[in-house]
Amino acid sequence: MRSVDVVVIGAGPAGMSCAVEASAAGLSVLVLDENPAPGGQIWRGIETATERRGRILGPDYGAGRTVAQAFRASKADYLPSALVWNISTEKVVEYSHRGASHQVQAGAVVSATGAFERPNPLPGWTLPGVTTVGALQILLKSAGLVEEDAVLVGSGPLLWLMAAQLVDAGVPPKAVVETTPKGRVLAALRHLPRALRARDYLWKGLALMRRVKAAGVPVHSHATGIRIEGKDQAEAVSFAANGRRVRIESGHIALHHGVVPNQQVTRLMRAEHVWDASQMCFRPVLSDMGETSVAGLFVAGDGTGIGGAKAAALQGRLLGLRLAARAGRSVAPERIERLSAGLAREGSVRPFLEALYAPPAWINAPEDATIVCRCEEITAGQVRAAVDLGAPGPNQVKSYLRSGMGPCQGRVCGLLVSQIIAAKRGLPPQKDDYYRIRPPMKPLPLTELAAYRPEGAK
Amino acid sequence: MPKRIETGGATVTFTFDGRPVTAIAGDSVASALAAAGITRLRDSVVSGAPRGIHCMMGACFDCLVEIDGIPNRQACMTLAAEGMTVRAQQGAVSVSEGGRA
Incomplete structure (x- = not known):
């Protein structure tokens, strides 16, 4: 070997x-x-x-x-x-x-x-035309492809970066729907002094927001109650903001709540x-x-x-x-020291960003009817019912329902199922509250496994 | 609507459910289909609901398609190649001889 x-x-x-x-x-x-x-x-x-x-x-x-x-x-x-x-x-x-x-x-x-990217379990999130914001950026990076009239929904630095990049590409998003709850700026302020050690990130972030707003992109803040509408394809997104319900038609809704x-x-x-x-x-x-x-x-x-x-x-x-x-x-020890110092500087902005852009609580607590496991089409309500029936953790829920047993092997729903179960118990997820990951880490054709002759195999 | 920000470059052609699709060299099957405005790549295995690209980085497995007779290929992780025959997957793929539903 x-x-x-x-x-x-x-x-x-x-x-x-x-x-x-x-x-x-x-x-x-x-x-x-x-x-x-x-x-x-x-x-x-x-x-x-x-x-x-x-x-x-x-x-x-x-x-x-x-x-x-x-x-x-x-x-x-x-x-x-x-x-x-x-x-x-x-x-x-x-x-x-x-x-x-x-x-x-x-x-x-x-x-x-x-x-x-963190999963975004919202009504309608499985419809064609609904991608992550990261997916939009991958299309731009790898294929020079942009979506006209996309609506970007969520929170975090990538949301603004992508919106600004679409502006620069000449196809500004139809709207940015920000889900950051009220009061977050205040909550993040105590981390600001430390974040100033890496202030270039803060200036960059503010510049992105200014660029998007200057381009005339409508920005809706503190949005909640997000629903994606459509029969066989995303047609619109609706949400509550500023005490009223807003509906924006678009065939491409891009979601993001951090990575x-x-x-x-x-x-x-x-x-x-x-x-x-x-x-x-x-x-x-x-x-x-x-x-x-x-x-x-x-x-x-x-x-x-x-x-x-x-x-x-x-x-x-x-x-x-x-x-x-x-x-x-x-x-050379000084090389290790220099890299460590650089790493500490990079880390100084994170507590501020994490406090500002922590996902809103509702994104990890979907409505009962919303699908959480996209592969096996298991809803949040089914996961909660399995817990009521006695499933103590993600692996028992998986046995009951097949959540996490589809081709993605829990990559999308894993974190979400852990949090839904933990919320039922009223505790944060414990260290082992996650799907047991087994080989093969991605599906392989059976013919490939059959032809595989590992050394030392009996 | 999808739009390329550049023009030119070498192209390859494949078919999706019999319809010709032109890809730019370096396109994944998924990005080429997205550029062609094709958003429905399969119907889900449980309820038969339509699905398309979602994460574009090989994590979500929503873009599974049949490529040259082999089902369950990740369109976002497969480079588009000249003459490929790509088909949408309808619901559950039965595992029978030859791997075709």
């Missing part, structure tokens, strides 16, 4: 940066990424984006080009379009590539699989997680070095808790250096 010092899963900011540093220090590194090109989601299409796309997407996107170039120039072995579907406790990594499965023995595994760590790898490996009440999500418990409770499994980037692209790249580089030091390579 092939053996490498480090297998990195994911080629976004964290994965690429980790691979660059670890390979420069002399470690053998294999990067397995599901996408056809480096960049992850934040820098998606970074090697092929045209100049016009780059102008619209801005300098933070353009910064990915340098990282991708360094990654391409590094000694790290990079396998795109490679889907990791299992990792054993002995750190044998199994992956699918071009229709065949393979295995590699890793000394250390780095999960750099980033984040997903949360992708836990698939760390849950598969049975690493310990904690509920992060500030970010309203689970994150893996990590040592100072970035190691999980499972020896040899490390995490870098947004998978550790949401910090953004710059923090992810810094975490990746730090982890690369620390893995090198751990393997006995010489690493």
Whole structure:
């Protein structure tokens, strides 16, 4: 079996940066990424984006080009379009590539699989024409495609960034419907002094809002009671704002309530997680070095808790250096110090953003009739009824209802089901209140498994 | 309505339920269908409700389509290629010989 010092899963900011540093220090590194090109989601299409796309997407996107170039120039072995579907406790990594499965023995595994968008369980959210805001941005980054007259609904930095990018692309959104509850600015103020250490983020955010408003985009604030209407396709979104009901017709409604760590790898490996009440999500418990409770499994980037692209790249580089030091390579301590200081600066803006843009309570407490598990079409009411029948946690609910057993394997509904069950108990989710993730991490054709001959298999 | 912000570039052509779709090189099947204004990619397996692209990053599995006879392919994770035969999935895909419903 092939053996490498480090297998990195994911080629976004964290994965690429980790691979660059670890390979420069002399470690053998294999990067397995599901996408056809480096960049992850934040820098998606970074090697092929045209100049016009780059102008619209801005300098933070353009910064990915340098990282991708360094990654391409590094000694790290990079396998795109490679889907990791299992990792054993002995750190044998199994992956699918071009229709065949393979295995590699890793000394250390780095999960750099980033984040997903938080689920947005609203009436009508399964209709064609309803996407996440992130999906809109991926269409722009990877295909130069924009939706005219889209309505953006939700809260958080990405909502405003996307709205501003649509303005710059010449197709301003038909409206921005902001769901941030009243009083949040006040609640966030106590974190402002610390956030001023990274004030460029605050100025950038304010500039985005100004750009959207200056373009004449109607902005509705503190919206609640959001419903997407349509029979076979989204036709309109309606909501309550300023004490009245508003209805806006559009065939494209884009939803966003922040991003949360992708836990698939760390849950598969049975690493310990904690509920992060500030970010309203689970994150893996990590040592100072970035190691999980499972020896040899490390995490870098947004998978550790949401910090953004710059923090992810810094975490990746730090982890690369620390893995090198751990393997006995010489690493200048001042490099570690410098990266750590940069990371602390990046982190200083997060408490402010988390207080300001914490998802409104109602987004994690959908109406009984609303679908929460999109794959198996299980409603919030069914989940609550299962709890009433005695299901103590997500895995029993899954057995009762098949929620989380469809092709997405709980990627979309997992966090939501955990929160609905916890709310029934009147407690925050406990650390093990999550679906048990099992291999294969994504569905594989049975023919591929049948043809797969792992070494040592009996 | 969807709109490309650039023109030009190499194209590839595939079919969706028999209808020709022109993709720009580098398009996923999902982005090419979105550009063509096709939003309904399948009907759900339980209630038969229409579904289309949702996350565009391989997480939600709502964009499952049949590609060259193989069902349940993620349209957002599959690059569009010349001559592909893409079909919408209607409800549950039965697992029978050849993998076709």
